Each structure stands twice: as structure tokens, then as C-alpha cells.
Amino acid sequence: GENVEQHPSTLSVQEGDSAVIKCTYSDSASNYFPWYKQELGKGPQLIIDIRSNVGEKKDQRIAVTLNKTAKHFSLHITETQPEDSAVYFCAAGEDNAGAGSYQLTFGKGTKLSVIP
Amino acid sequence: KAGVTQTPRYLIKTRGQQVTLSCSPISGHRSVSWYQQTPGQGLQFLFEYFSETQRNKGNFPGRFSGRQFSNSRSEMNVSTLELGDSALYLCASSTRQGAYEQYFGPGTRLTVT
Numbered sequence: 123g124e125n126v127e128q129h130p131s132t133l134s135v136q137e138g139d140s141a142v143i144k145c146t147y148s149d150s151a152s153n154y155f156p157w158y159k160q161e162l163g164k165g166p167q168l169i170i171d172i173r174s175n176v177g178e179k180k181d182q183r184i185a186v187t188l189n190k191t192a193k194h195f196s197l198h199i200t201e202t203q204p205e206d207s208a209v210y211f212c213a214a215g216e217d218n219a220g221a222g223s224y225q226l227t228f229g230k231g232t233k234l235s236v237i238p
Numbered sequence: 239k240a241g242v243t244q245t246p247r248y249l250i251k252t253r254g255q256q257v258t259l260s261c262s263p264i265s266g267h268r269s270v271s272w273y274q275q276t277p278g279q280g281l282q283f284l285f286e287y288f289s290e291t292q293r294n295k296g297n298f299p300g301r302f303s304g305r306q307f308s309n310s311r312s313e314m315n316v317s318t319l320e321l322g323d324s325a326l327y328l329c330a331s332s333t334r335q336g337a338y339e340q341y342f343g344p345g346t347r348l349t350v351t
Contacts, residue, residue: 154338156339156340158342163344164344164345165242165328165330165342165343165344165345166281166328166342167342168339168340168341168342171339211280211281217338225271225283225286225294225296226271226283226340227283228280228281228282229280230280231280231281
């Protein structure tokens with residue numbers, strides 16, 4: 123089955139600096155890679171996702187890059203703000219338009235602290 | 239559009255009891271997946287339901303079961319509770335089955351004493 127490794131487990135940055143979280147996956151069949159943000163007392167929130175036919179995707183201050191050959195993908199947050207403080211999870215899975223029974227496998231999470 | 243709702247939000251049970259958790263997906267979403275979240279193991283997939291059928295199952299004992307109704311609402315049941323079942327149980331809904339955009343509810347915090 124799929125195995126997703128996520129690093130670092132904790133990350134502290136100064137407000138305004140950039141944060142980078144990295145994940146590796148094992149199953150070359152995986153083609154869908156979402157990132158989730160979980161704030162205290164809440165469920166994970168989908169913040170950005172990328173598919174294997176795309177190398178990079180941006181949404182305002184958030185970007186995700188994918189290297190399918192090396193089987194790793196990263197989340198980049200620029201100009202960090204205190205409200206970015208949360209736990210971030212990466213995940214990987216094979217999306218075949220619902221024809222099969224595949225699920226997402228999650229990394230263990232990164233606790234990001236943005237220091238004002 | 240209303241998000242995924244889960245009830246109850248908090249639950250305290252005793253070892254050996256059973257518990258039923260409920261999840262209402264986003265309107266129009268037909269897939270519901272359940273996850274167990276613990277500090278040690280992270281987010282672990284329990285099972286997925288689509289069109290009232292279990293489509294996929296994670297590596298959990300048979301004490302964990304679920305079902306989905308015709309309106310896509312889902313319930314999860316855990317029988318003969320163990321201390322190790324204490325966790326945050328999350329459900330996520332999606333428009334279709336499989337590894338696709340999933341939207342999570344706030345979770346049910348289960349404590350087993």
C-alpha cells in the first residue's frame with residue numbers, strides 16, 4: 123500500500139518569512155496530492171491539491187510543487203501570518219475517476235507556528 | 239452550502255460499551271469516508287461508503303462498522319470499546335468515491351474510560 127512520509131514534524135518561522143513542508147510517497151500509481159490545514163478543535167480543511175499531470179500550482183500565498191520522478195511534493199507558504207499557525211497534512215492517493223476503491227493516505231502532520 | 243456535520247461532538251464511554259457516530263455530508267455529495275485521528279498514528283482511513291455500499295476498508299478490526307443511508311448520511315459503530323479507541327473520529331464527504339477532493343467535518347471526540 124501507499125506510505126507517505128512528511129517532514130518536518132514541527133516548524134517555527136517568523137511572521138513574513140516562508141515555510142516549506144515536504145512529503146514523499148511510495149506508490150507510483152498515486153496521482154492526486156492534497157494538502158490539509160487543521161486548526162485546533164476543527165477538522166482538516168482542504169487548502170490546495172495537485173495532480174500528477176501538473177508540476178506546480180499556486181493559490182495566492184500558497185503553492186505546491188510535485189516531482190513525480192522522485193516521488194515527492196512540497197507545500198510552500200510565503201509571507202506567513204499568525205493565522206497560518208496550524209497543523210498541515212499532506213496526502214496521496216490514486217484518483218481514477220471513482221472507478222476503483224482507492225483512498226487517501228496521510229502524512230503524520232507538521233505543526234507550523236508563526237511567531238509575530 | 240452547509241458543510242459536513244457530525245454528531246455528537248463529544249462522547250465519553252466505558253470499556254465494553256458500544257457507540258454510534260453520525261455524519262451528514264455536504265448536500266449533493268454521495269461519498270462518505272471515515273477516519274480515526276490519534277496523536278500517535280495520525281489520520282487513519284477506516285472505510286468509505288458510496289451509494290449505500292462500502293467501497294473501501296482500512297486495516298481496522300471488525301468491531302468498527304458503518305453504513306450509509308439513501309440520503310447519503312452515514313453512521314459509524316464501534317462495538318466492545320477499548321481504551322485504545324479513544325480518538326477523534328472524522329468523516330469526510332466527496333462528490334465521488336476514491337481519492338478525490340474530500341471535505342471534513344469537525345469530528346467526534348470519543349473518550350473511552
